[in-house]
Amino acid sequence: xxxxLFEKIWDRHVIARRxxxxxxxxxxxxxxxxxxxxxNNLAKxxxxxxxxxxxxxxxxxxxxxxxxxxxxxxxxxxxxxxxTYSTNMKRNAVxxxxxxxxxxxxxxxxxxxxxxxxxxxxxxxxxxHTSTHGALGALAFGIGQSENEHVLATQTLWQSPQKTMRISxxxxxxxxxxxxxxxxxxxxxxxxxxxxxxxxxxxxxxxRAMSIEERLTLCNMxxxxxxxxxxxxxxxxxxxxxxxxxxxPEDFDQAVAFWKTLPTDAGAVFDKEVSLxxxxxxxxxxxxTSPENALPISGVVPAKPERALDYMGLTAGMKLSDIKIDxxxxxxxxxxxxxxxxxAAAIAKGRKAKVPAMVVPGSGLVKKQAEAExxxxxxREAGFxxxxxxxxxxxxxxxxxxxxxxxxxxxSNRNFEGRQGQGARTHLMSPAMAAAxxxxxxxxDVRKIS
Amino acid sequence: MAEKFTRFTAVAAPYDPVxxxxxxxxxxxxxxxxxxxxxxxxxxxxxxxxxxxxLNHPVFGKAKILVANTNFGCGSSRExxxxxxxxxxxxxxxxxxxxxxxFNNCMxxxxxxxxxxxxxxxxxxxxxxxxxxxxxxxxxxxxRVTTPVGTFEFAVPPxxxxxxxxxxxxIGLTLSLLPQIEAFEKDYAASMPWLAPLx
Numbered sequence: 001x002x003x004x005l006f007e008k009i010w011d012r013h014v015i016a017r018r019x020x021x022x023x024x025x026x027x028x029x030x031x032x033x034x035x036x037x038x039x040n041n042l043a044k045x046x047x048x049x050x051x052x053x054x055x056x057x058x059x060x061x062x063x064x065x066x067x068x069x070x071x072x073x074x075x076x077x078x079x080x081x082x083x084t085y086s087t088n089m090k091r092n093a094v095x096x097x098x099x100x101x102x103x104x105x106x107x108x109x110x111x112x113x114x115x116x117x118x119x120x121x122x123x124x125x126x127x128x129h130t131s132t133h134g135a136l137g138a139l140a141f142g143i144g145q146s147e148n149e150h151v152l153a154t155q156t157l158w159q160s161p162q163k164t165m166r167i168s169x170x171x172x173x174x175x176x177x178x179x180x181x182x183x184x185x186x187x188x189x190x191x192x193x194x195x196x197x198x199x200x201x202x203x204x205x206x207x208r209a210m211s212i213e214e215r216l217t218l219c220n221m222x223x224x225x226x227x228x229x230x231x232x233x234x235x236x237x238x239x240x241x242x243x244x245x246x247x248x249p250e251d252f253d254q255a256v257a258f259w260k261t262l263p264t265d266a267g268a269v270f271d272k273e274v275s276l277x278x279x280x281x282x283x284x285x286x287x288x289t290s291p292e293n294a295l296p297i298s299g300v301v302p303a304k305p306e307r308a309l310d311y312m313g314l315t316a317g318m319k320l321s322d323i324k325i326d327x328x329x330x331x332x333x334x335x336x337x338x339x340x341x342x343x344a345a346a347i348a349k350g351r352k353a354k355v356p357a358m359v360v361p362g363s364g365l366v367k368k369q370a371e372a373e374x375x376x377x378x379x380r381e382a383g384f385x386x387x388x389x390x391x392x393x394x395x396x397x398x399x400x401x402x403x404x405x406x407x408x409x410x411x412s413n414r415n416f417e418g419r420q421g422q423g424a425r426t427h428l429m430s431p432a433m434a435a436a437x438x439x440x441x442x443x444x445d446v447r448k449i450s
Numbered sequence: 451m452a453e454k455f456t457r458f459t460a461v462a463a464p465y466d467p468v469x470x471x472x473x474x475x476x477x478x479x480x481x482x483x484x485x486x487x488x489x490x491x492x493x494x495x496x497x498x499x500x501x502x503x504x505l506n507h508p509v510f511g512k513a514k515i516l517v518a519n520t521n522f523g524c525g526s527s528r529e530x531x532x533x534x535x536x537x538x539x540x541x542x543x544x545x546x547x548x549x550x551x552x553f554n555n556c557m558x559x560x561x562x563x564x565x566x567x568x569x570x571x572x573x574x575x576x577x578x579x580x581x582x583x584x585x586x587x588x589x590x591x592x593x594r595v596t597t598p599v600g601t602f603e604f605a606v607p608p609x610x611x612x613x614x615x616x617x618x619x620x621i622g623l624t625l626s627l628l629p630q631i632e633a634f635e636k637d638y639a640a641s642m643p644w645l646a647p648l649x
Contacts, residue, residue: 015634016627021609023624025634027645037485037529045621053647062482081482095648116648128527128551142551144529146558146620154624156631160607192469193521196547226524228550249644258642290469307467395526397478416473416525418496 002267004164005233006199009139009262013122021158026054027121029151031094032107033059033085034397035126038148039092049092051155056116057089057096060106061397065360065387068100074399092152105363105389108132108333112216113363115245119234119259124151129333129413130229131222135215136242137234137262139199142223162228163197163271166264168204171279176447178343179214180335180411180430182206182276183221184284184294190274192292195227198272201264202232206278212241213339220334221413224291233263285320285443286415286428288312293415294428297321297445311417312425313405320443323427326406328357328438329420330384330431332394335411336362338369340431344411345375347435347449348382354441358385358400360392384438396421409437453560454617458541459587462597463504463513464575470518471525472552476534478526489530490537509582517574517586518545523552523563532559542588544595546571557610558620562588564595564604573599590614 003011016023042048049055062081064072073079082099089096097104103114108129111117119137124130126148133140143157151157167186187194200222202215210218215232222230232238239256242248249255282296288308295302301309301323303316314323330336330344341361359379361367367389370376376386393400394412396419402408404423411434412419415426427443436444480492497503504510516535522545523531532555535543541561546568548556556563566574577599578584587596590611595602606614613620624631639645 015631019609019612020607023627023631025631025638034481036482040485053649056648077482118645126527128525142527144527144532144551144555144558146529147554150621150624153621154628154631155635156624158609158620158624192524193547196521196524196550223525226521226549247646247648249646251644255642255644258644290471292469395478397481414471414473414525416471418477419473422477422496 002265004264004268004270005137005201005231005262006139006164009120009122010161012120015156021160024122024157024159026124026151026155026157028116028123029055030107030111030116030123030125031055031057032061032127033063033081034061035145035148036081036084036088037145038126038152039088041149042152047153049094049152052092052094054155055094057085057094058104058107058110059085059099061391061395063099063390064398065390065392065400068388070099078399102364102368105366106333106336106391108220109336109362109366112136113365115242115248118242119238120262124157128223129220131227132216132220132333134229134231135212135219136238137231137259139229139231141229162199165195165198165200165272165274166270167200167202168273168275169202169206169278170204170275171206171277173206173278173281176283176432177281178430178432179210179217181281181284182278183218184286184291184428185281186276187221187225187291188294189276190225192224192290193226195222195225198227199229199231200227202230207232208235211339212237213337216337217334221291224413234259283430283433283446285433287314287320289415289417291413291415291428295320297443321445323443324407324441325355325409325427325437325443327355327402327408328353328434329393329408329410329412330358330434331360331362331392332412333362334413335431336360336366338366340411341366341370341375344431344435345378347432347446348384348439349378351382351439353383353438355438357383357438358387358393360387361389363389382439393420395419409434409443452558452613452617452619455541455560455562455614456591457587457589459585460514460541461509461512461583462515462517462578462586463510464578465504465516465518466575468520469524470522472523472528472531472549473525475523475531476528481528481530485533488537489533490539492530493534493538507582514539514541515586515588516540516543517571517578518543519571520546520568522548524549527551529555532556532561535561544571544574557606557614560614562590562606562614564588566595566602566604570602
């Protein structure tokens with residue numbers, strides 16, 4: 001029977017079945033400094049990590065972005081989170097990086113970058129944006145701390161079989177339209193609950209044409225449409241991306257031969273099919289407090305929901321391009337890879353930021369690469385701050401927070417109330433659009449700048 | 451260790467917004483708190499600043515069941531969200547749909563997420579607004595919710611229902627399958643010799 005990419009991976013990982021649930025084997029468990037409840041509970045049971053060789057850690061949520069010294073954390077509690085992470089990793093002999101390692105970074109940047117994420121794997125992490133890793137043809141999803149503890153103790157997870165959805169995106173993206181714009185358009189189309197209970201496979205010529213980094217951005221925000229996971233079938237771009245990565249298989253050809261069996265068979269049936277024309281897309285921005293509140297930059301603020309307008313301090317009917325911003329954040333697991341920084345730097349180059357702007361690379365290695373290309377210099381000359389890798393102002397857990405009513409143009413993934421600081425107002429957009437907003441001081445159509 | 455749940459009767463509060471995310475349920479800055487100190491005070495911490503928020507209501511503020519709207523608990527995987535509900539005394543949330551991770555996290559924390567049709571949730575919320583203090587009963591044994599507007603069947607995955615009804619420890623259960631897990635791992639590794647362990 002014809003099977004989808006998801007079904008092939010799922011079937012390969014079922015150890016046992018019981019009362020409608022499948023016990024799945026977990027190939028990779030990525031852990032970070034937010035996972036202390038799971039580690040504490042595991043220790044309380046007198047257990048240690050059962051398979052440290054399937055586990056990898058990097059600190060990201062709580063690390064300061066101003067330096068690589070935990071002592072620079074703004075409070076003792078935040079500092080303690082980074083230190084507790086380190087203690088837990090060592091106690092359990094989990095392969096990991098520390099804050100001062102060049103390979104440190106946001107867990108969803110580090111996994112693909114290090115070749116920890118491979119096609120055909122089941123990969124989990126205590127973070128909802130684990131859907132990112134599906135870009136390489138893995139089944140990757142976020143879990144809670146009780147599930148983390150279960151994986152640490154058993155290397156398995158009880159899961160309900162998921163429904164499947166295929167989102168086919170065809171056509172050629174117009175200039176100025178990035179992967180971020182594509183996923184914002186998908187979420188606007190199907191809604192924040194549009195894919196609840198589903199694993200999404202992104203297909204179509206526009207997806208095939210995307211670089212791996214673009215696919216990572218696409219899959220990253222699957223959770224913002226409610227999807228359990230997002231995935232893209234592995235192809236030559238995937239294999240090229242993985243070749244030579246530190247944890248890529250040594251016998252790479254043998255691995256590729258297996259990976260080539262993974263793509264969805266012709267005739268496989270999905271529970272739901274959605275399609276989108278990439279050629280009709282424009283650069284997008286969000287105006288409200290859910291990622292589904294996204295519109296082309298040429299649009300106007302809608303009348304509903306009122307609660308969102310009230311929180312965002314906006315009036316129905318005003319042009320999105322008339323919205324003045326106070327601050328810019330370029331970073332997060334959605335948009336902090338080298339291609340993102342190049343796109344932002346291309347707009348910042350030779351211009352000056354009119355508002356405070358910060359760039360937080362996704363990993364130490366992205367930072368290093370950007371510096372080798374002189375992007376840090378471009379950003380600094382344009383008045384942008386150049387920081388160290390971590391989640392930073394996407395979620396503010398390290399203390400990088402917006403102020404009440406401060407309006408932030410952000411390349412992150414969530415515009416929820418209070419997400420970037422209590423009362424802070426978030427507009428989501430692509431790296432180039434965020435850089436354009438920085439140099440104009442308004443939400444700006446990047447096509448009018450470049 | 452799973453907390454047992456069979457049947458729960460309590461005052462219910464209505465909460466209308468769709469897409470209530472876990473950042474609303476518990477802002478991220480509270481997630482570093484030790485669990486021993488309790489998470490109840492963090493529940494909807496910032497949303498409570500609105501005077502008309504349900505937890506500020508003299509009657510709904512004492513509710514231990516929430517009747518909410520579509521896609522409740524979307525967003526972040528933070529288990530602090532069900533910790534906060536649990537430690538504030540809530541044992542059930544009723545909504546047309548839930549964020550998948552929140553749904554799973556609830557069941558691991560002795561909270562039963564009940565999915566009922568949108569129009570049923572709406573009619574329960576409307577009734578509650580006009581009859582503050584109304585109690586609902588969530589009966590997991592019978593898969594049934596009893597409300598003044600009707601009695602409704604619901605379903606949680608049977609595996610997790612069993613865990614909740616019996617208070618089974620899921621990790622203990624899985625570890626009892628260790629020989630089967632080990633046999634799987636051996637076959638799996640043999641079929642993919644190129645997949646080297648991390649070190």
